[in-house]
Amino acid sequence: MELRYPNGKKYKGKKNKAGRKNANQILYGNRGMTLEEDLNETNAYYLQEGIAVIHKKPTPIQIVQVDYQSRSTAVIKEAYFKQPSTTDYNGVMNGKYIDFEAKETQNHTSFPLHNFHEHQISHMKQVVAQGGICFVILRFAKEEEIFLLESRHLFFYWDRMLAGGRKSIKKEEIEENGHPIPVGYRPRIDYIAVLKQLYAL
Amino acid sequence: MELRYPNGKKYKGKKNKAGRKNANQILYGNRGMTLEEDLNETNAYYLQEGIAVIHKKPTPIQIVQVDYQSRSTAVIKEAYFKQPSTTDYNGVMNGKYIDFEAKETQNHTSFPLHNFHEHQISHMKQVVAQGGICFVILRFAKEEEIFLLESRHLFFYWDRMLAGGRKSIKKEEIEENGHPIPVGYRPRIDYIAVLKQLYAL
Numbered sequence: 001m002e003l004r005y006p007n008g009k010k011y012k013g014k015k016n017k018a019g020r021k022n023a024n025q026i027l028y029g030n031r032g033m034t035l036e037e038d039l040n041e042t043n044a045y046y047l048q049e050g051i052a053v054i055h056k057k058p059t060p061i062q063i064v065q066v067d068y069q070s071r072s073t074a075v076i077k078e079a080y081f082k083q084p085s086t087t088d089y090n091g092v093m094n095g096k097y098i099d100f101e102a103k104e105t106q107n108h109t110s111f112p113l114h115n116f117h118e119h120q121i122s123h124m125k126q127v128v129a130q131g132g133i134c135f136v137i138l139r140f141a142k143e144e145e146i147f148l149l150e151s152r153h154l155f156f157y158w159d160r161m162l163a164g165g166r167k168s169i170k171k172e173e174i175e176e177n178g179h180p181i182p183v184g185y186r187p188r189i190d191y192i193a194v195l196k197q198l199y200a201l
Numbered sequence: 202m203e204l205r206y207p208n209g210k211k212y213k214g215k216k217n218k219a220g221r222k223n224a225n226q227i228l229y230g231n232r233g234m235t236l237e238e239d240l241n242e243t244n245a246y247y248l249q250e251g252i253a254v255i256h257k258k259p260t261p262i263q264i265v266q267v268d269y270q271s272r273s274t275a276v277i278k279e280a281y282f283k284q285p286s287t288t289d290y291n292g293v294m295n296g297k298y299i300d301f302e303a304k305e306t307q308n309h310t311s312f313p314l315h316n317f318h319e320h321q322i323s324h325m326k327q328v329v330a331q332g333g334i335c336f337v338i339l340r341f342a343k344e345e346e347i348f349l350l351e352s353r354h355l356f357f358y359w360d361r362m363l364a365g366g367r368k369s370i371k372k373e374e375i376e377e378n379g380h381p382i383p384v385g386y387r388p389r390i391d392y393i394a395v396l397k398q399l400y401a402l
Contacts, residue, residue: 053327055287060259061277076262079277086256090291092300095332097293126254131296 035104035139035146035189039089042187052192054091054098060084086123087134093192094201097132099124100191104139110168111138113161121158124151133199137181137191138174147178148194236305236340236347236390240290243388253393255292255299261285287324288335294393295402298333300325301392305340311369312339314362322359325352334400338382338392339375348379349395 039056046052065078087101101124103115116136127134134151149169157169179194195201240257247253266279288302302325304316317337328335335352350370358370380395396402 047327050330053324053331053333058259058261058283059264061262061280063260074282076277076280076282079262079280081275081277082259092298092328092331092333095297097296097298099293123254126248127293129251130254130293132254132293 033188035102035137035141038183038188039102039137042189042191043089043091045187046192052091052093052098054089054093056089057084057086083117083119085119087120093195096199096201097127097130098195099127099132099134100136102137102139104141106141107168108140108142109171110166111140111171111174112168113158114167116154116158121155125155128152133195135191135195137189138169138178140171144183146181146183146189147174148181148191149174149178150198153177236303236338236342239384239389240303240338243390243392244290244292246388247393253292253294253299255290255294257290258285258287284318284320286320288321294396297400297402298328298331299396300328300333300335301337303338303340305342307342308369309341309343310372311367312341312372312375313369314359315368317355317359322356326356329353334396336392336396338390339370339379341372345384347382347384347390348375349382349392350375350379351399354378 036056043052043054043056046054060082061076061079062082063076063079065076067075067077069075087099089102090097090099092098101116101120103111105111105115124134128151136149136151136154137146138149139146154169157173161167179198181189181191181194184190192201237257244253244255244257247255261283262277262280263283264277264280266277268276268278270276288300290303291298291300293299302317302321304312306312306316325335329352337350337352337355338347339350340347355370358374362368380399382390382392382395385391393402
């Protein structure tokens with residue numbers, strides 16, 4: 001959501017008594033925004049600025065019953081959520097294919113791997129095999145800390161779990177192998193800035 | 202749908218009296234397969250063979266009411282189809298971003314442009330601006346003729362329509378600027394073969 005004055009001018013945040021901008025404090029203290037909402041706005045910003053074309057895929061649904069009440073109106077009366085077979089986000093930047101999943105946890109010290117499905121890991125491996133850029137965005141909700149972790153690291157922790165190891169990634173491991181993404185205003189979660197450092201984009 | 206004998210061996214088609222394989226005649230004469238089904242199988246083949254990772258996006262749905270009957274079962278009781286804001290298919294081959302829409306017509310001599318939405322054309326233009334590979338697959342259902350048309354040509358015909366011109370693409374125009382895709386067995390609609398000729402893939 002972009003704040004604007006009634007005349008259409010963009011809201012840039014007010015100075016407080018100390019003369020310091022506090023727009024971020026207002027916008028980010030207890031905003032209650034989900035990671036998905038933040039990423040949707042980030043992607044809308046990238047699109048608008050011509051930086052990248054990244055979209056969230058629709059939630060996959062199994063439709064069972066549809067009522068065609070008129071020629072133009074179809075109402076879905078019974079449907080079920082399906083487990084996604086791919087990641088949620090993909091798109092293009094400078095011709096390169098970009099693919100990622102985003103998850104958040106209320107935990108403080110580790111990121112549970114049950115946030116991911118076997119199908120998604122398989123998909124990410126297929127993308128990497130085709131030379132795509134693939135990663136996950138992990139958010140520690142309580143601390144409002146966000147990391148980009150390249151998928152090869154996720155595969156390592158996933159395989160460690162399958163081999164009988166821990167069912168989560170330690171936060172120290174994410175700090176060591178991942179890349180922090182500072183939370184900003186526009187864009188909110190500038191993961192492209194991290195990708196530019198990691199890849200020739 | 203892949204045909205198999207009860208023992209699991211793949212059905213390759215029988216020889217007819219003239220000793221010629223007629224599997225294609227059996228499989229493709231009046232199969233009643235939709236373009237979407239054919240493309241899903243084509244993409245499954247590409248995925249299985251490690252050629253490309255291309256998926257159809259789920260149909261976008263606006264969910265209005267969900268019943269949580271138990272902890273694990275959520276039933277969607279009211280939802281509506283939304284107009285897609287992007288194309289239906291995208292993915293990656295050799296690191297390159299691939300994006301397309303597929304449509305079919307019962308017409309014989311032209312392809313109506315109302316098969317596409319303004320949003321989809323905008324999306325395709327954004328993809329092209331980011332260096333993605335973007336095209337449409339057009340099927341003349343009655344003749345079982347399929348063409349790949351690069352998006353820049355579609356933009357030309359779209360803009361011609363907006364400027365007051367015809368609301369369809371003549372079949373001769375598609376034949377001249379597009380690329381025929383022969384219908385085969387595995388894969389059914391080998392659009393990657395066309396892309397390999399057009400781009401350094």
